[in-house]
Amino acid sequence: MSSLKQIRFLLGKDLRIELRKKESLVAMAFFGALILVLMNIASGVGKQVDVESGAGILWVAILFSSVLGMGRVFAREKENGCVAALLISPISPGEVFIAKALVNFSLMLLSQLILVPVFFVLFGTNFSGGPIALIPILLLVNLGFSSAGTLISSISAGTRRNEVLLPILLFPLILPLTALAVKATAGALAARPLSELSGQLEPMIAFCLIYSAAGYLLFPFSIKED
Amino acid sequence: MTESSGSAFLSISGLKKSYGGLEALRGVDLALQQGEFLCLFGPNGAGKSTLLKIIATLLRPSTGQVKVLDFDLHEQPEKYRAQLGMVSHQSFLYQDLTALENLEFYATLYGVEQPHKRALELLEQVNLTARADTLAANLSRGMQQRLTIARALVNDPSLLLLDEPYTGLDEHAASVLRDQLQILHSRKRTIIMVTHNLRRGMESATRLGILAKGKLVYLQEKSKVDPTSFEELYFRQLEAL
Numbered sequence: 001m002s003s004l005k006q007i008r009f010l011l012g013k014d015l016r017i018e019l020r021k022k023e024s025l026v027a028m029a030f031f032g033a034l035i036l037v038l039m040n041i042a043s044g045v046g047k048q049v050d051v052e053s054g055a056g057i058l059w060v061a062i063l064f065s066s067v068l069g070m071g072r073v074f075a076r077e078k079e080n081g082c083v084a085a086l087l088i089s090p091i092s093p094g095e096v097f098i099a100k101a102l103v104n105f106s107l108m109l110l111s112q113l114i115l116v117p118v119f120f121v122l123f124g125t126n127f128s129g130g131p132i133a134l135i136p137i138l139l140l141v142n143l144g145f146s147s148a149g150t151l152i153s154s155i156s157a158g159t160r161r162n163e164v165l166l167p168i169l170l171f172p173l174i175l176p177l178t179a180l181a182v183k184a185t186a187g188a189l190a191a192r193p194l195s196e197l198s199g200q201l202e203p204m205i206a207f208c209l210i211y212s213a214a215g216y217l218l219f220p221f222s223i224k225e226d
Numbered sequence: 227m228t229e230s231s232g233s234a235f236l237s238i239s240g241l242k243k244s245y246g247g248l249e250a251l252r253g254v255d256l257a258l259q260q261g262e263f264l265c266l267f268g269p270n271g272a273g274k275s276t277l278l279k280i281i282a283t284l285l286r287p288s289t290g291q292v293k294v295l296d297f298d299l300h301e302q303p304e305k306y307r308a309q310l311g312m313v314s315h316q317s318f319l320y321q322d323l324t325a326l327e328n329l330e331f332y333a334t335l336y337g338v339e340q341p342h343k344r345a346l347e348l349l350e351q352v353n354l355t356a357r358a359d360t361l362a363a364n365l366s367r368g369m370q371q372r373l374t375i376a377r378a379l380v381n382d383p384s385l386l387l388l389d390e391p392y393t394g395l396d397e398h399a400a401s402v403l404r405d406q407l408q409i410l411h412s413r414k415r416t417i418i419m420v421t422h423n424l425r426r427g428m429e430s431a432t433r434l435g436i437l438a439k440g441k442l443v444y445l446q447e448k449s450k451v452d453p454t455s456f457e458e459l460y461f462r463q464l465e466a467l
Contacts, residue, residue, distance in 0.1 A: 006335070013331055017322045081316030085377075088282045089335045090308040224284070 006091050010099035014073065015106060024069035028111040032065030033118050040122045048126040055185035058119050059178060062112060062138075063145065063171070069107045070149040071166045073100060074157040083223065093220035097150060101215065104146035112138055128191035136194065136201065137184045144177045144208040151215040154222045177207045233295065235260040235416050236281070236385065241290035243276050243440075250276040252440035254290070258433075260384075261414035263407075265431035266442075267421065269464050273440040274420035275315075278387045281418065282312050294385065308336060311383030313391045313403075317374040321363035325354055325373050328362055329380055336381035348376040352402050368396040375403050379410070386410060388419040392426045404430065424457060438463045 018024055039057045043049050049057070077083045077100075086096050116131050116138070149170055156165040171178075184200035194201075234257040241254040250273045258264055268274045279285040281292055283303050292299050297306045312318075319328050326345055333341035349355045352372040357365060365373065371394070378386065386407075392400055407430050411417060420437075421427045428434065434451055436444040436459065444459060 009334055013320075013323075016327075017320065021322055076320075076322075079321060080319050081314060082318055082320055084284055084314065084316065085312075085318035085332070086335075087284055088307055088310055088312055089332070090304045090337065091335060092304060224286075 003092075003095055006095045007099045007102070010091070010096065011102050011106075014099070014103040017076065018073075018103070018107065024072045024107055025110055027072075028065045028069040028107060029114040031068055032061045032111055032115040035061040035064060036115065036118050036122055049123055051127060051129075051186040051189040052182075054119075054123050054127060054189055055182045057123065058116075058185060059141075059182050061115055061119070062108070062141075063174075063178065064167075065111060065115070066104075066108050066145060066149070067167045067170065069111070070104050070146075070153050070170075071157070071162055073103055073107070074150070074153040075162055078157045087223065093223055094216055096223070097154075097216055097219035100154075101146045101150040101212070104149055105142050108142045108146060109138075112142075127189040129189045133188040133191070133194075134185060137181055137188060137197075137204075140201065140204045140208055141177060141181045144204070144211045145174055147208070147211040147215040148173050151211075151219055151222060154219060174211075177204060177211075180204045180207070234258060235262070235295060236418075237291075237293045238281075239291050241277070241280065241292065242288045243273070243280060243285065244288045249440055251280075251287070251290075254437075254440075254442050256435075256442060256445070258416055258418070260416055261411070262433055263411050263417040263419070263431045264433045264435060265419045265421065265427035266435045266437050267424065267427060267460055268437035269422075272437045274437050275389055277437065278312075278389050278418065278420060281385075282310060282387055283307060308381065309384040311378040311381060311386040313374060313378045313386075313388045315389060315393070317362075317370055318377055319362045319370060319373060322361060324359050324361055325349060325365065325369075326358040328373065329376060332377055332380045338381060344380060348379060351379075351406070352376045353398075367394070368399050371395050371399040372402050375399070375406060379406060383410075384415060386415060386417045388417065388421075390421055391419060392421060392423050400426075424460065428453060428456070436460055436463055 036057065087093065116134065120131055152170045152173065153166055156162045156169065159165055180200045180203055184197045184204065187197045236258040238254055238256040241251055242249070243251040254277060266274055276285065280287050283299050294306055299306050320331070323331060326349065329345035329348055330341045333344045338344045349358050352375055354369060354372055357369060362370060362373065391403055395403065407417065411430070419427060419431065428448065432448055434446055434448050434456060435442055443463065
């Protein structure tokens, strides 16, 4: 089977399990929405927030909720030693990495389909930019976050403190991407054109490439016992 | 993988493995011909599971080499792994997939031509056809064990590794495993099993070995072994620890 087919096949398996159980997706969407509601209450219900604060609130909700699902995707693979079964199969660790990163990417995207509208309902009355302008920023962060997250969750899933270790290791790693995303989002919420956001989007692309390449290259070492 | 005349199917030379300061394997040499069934006995901590994990490419040796015919396992792993099957302490089953889906998943992963057909065949062989659509999580322990055996055979492996396969098996699952091993052995598949269970190990194997303190201290064809003296030798190794 070609690499592409293997990856598609692994991705299909994980999405089938996720859609059957819905445990990661429901947890991510619910927790993210809860953060947004709490932030709305904290900033004063009905009061307007500026674009910078709004962007920060959106990304706190997305990233904190995404970590929940990310930890679960790899923990499931470690149950009953399934990850060892993948490692002794003809599929390469690099293909496993790509498939897992795509699962995380998909879960983030699906939860954002709920969180972004909730965000605009709660905070969006004074933003001149709409949700469509956020799409390139969301896609880039999803790519970088899911690549780095897949690598880190492959390390943390084998530990007893998975839920604690994953965010502690992951958030510092993606800090540059997050900072750029918040700034770009603030620009998008202020309805600045995409060309004006290139100062943030271009380094975000570079960070995504770095996280993806590093994840792909380091994954075989992080996933093995020795 | 086919046997070339005169060359060993599996050869292990000078194999050592250390975890930090702990030496799990201290120089193992072994050669097996295609179709041999080796049963390795040894106490806890003897290095049995480590040896199997190295052969399965789950671990890299500290020094030494493992070759299956001319494949260096750690240089050309994918082709080798397509011919490998393993029954481990863990089931390797996805709890949220059905019995049939689990087998289809692994069959497809191994590039089996008709994965659905192969999965149904295996379910029949392990008497689980009626439970094909039951989630693995909802199967009884004995049924999960039979499904685990079926999973290991999904690619009709040339080399089968078994790590304490009889531990915790109910009588039905044990008899299914014994039958499947006999079928594989009659079809010239090479099998390496590590176990504590002398009776189970000796009833199926063609060669017997004892691994103690990371070294292969005994290796002999079963036909040349007197069961009573072998048992005495094995228990002497246990007492020496």
